[in-house]
Amino acid sequence: MALYITDDCINCDVCEPECPNGAISQGDEIYLIDSKLCTECVGHYDAPQCVEVCPVDCIPKDPNFVETVEELEKKYHRIK
Numbered sequence: 001m002a003l004y005i006t007d008d009c010i011n012c013d014v015c016e017p018e019c020p021n022g023a024i025s026q027g028d029e030i031y032l033i034d035s036k037l038c039t040e041c042v043g044h045y046d047a048p049q050c051v052e053v054c055p056v057d058c059i060p061k062d063p064n065f066v067e068t069v070e071e072l073e074k075k076y077h078r079i080k
Helices: 049-053 069-079
Strands: 024-026 031-033
Touching: none
Parallel strands: none
Antiparallel strands: 024 031
16 A cells, blocks of 8 residues: 655645655645555555655555555565
C-alpha cells in the first residue's frame, strides 16, 4: 500500500530527503507522494522513513493504493 500526505502537513521538509525512492516531492501546498514510486521503504528499511521522521503524523497508508508486501517488493525491484 502506498502512503500519502494529508492536509495536516506543515511543509517542514524532513520527509523528502528520507525517501530512498524519490517518491516525495513538493506540491502546490503540501508535499506529495507518488504512489508509483512508494514502496513504504520495502527493500530499504524495516519501516517507512517518512512516517518515522514526520513531526505531525500526517502520512497514513493510502486506501486507494492497496498493495501487499510482495507487491511492494516487486515494485522495489522494478524501480531500483
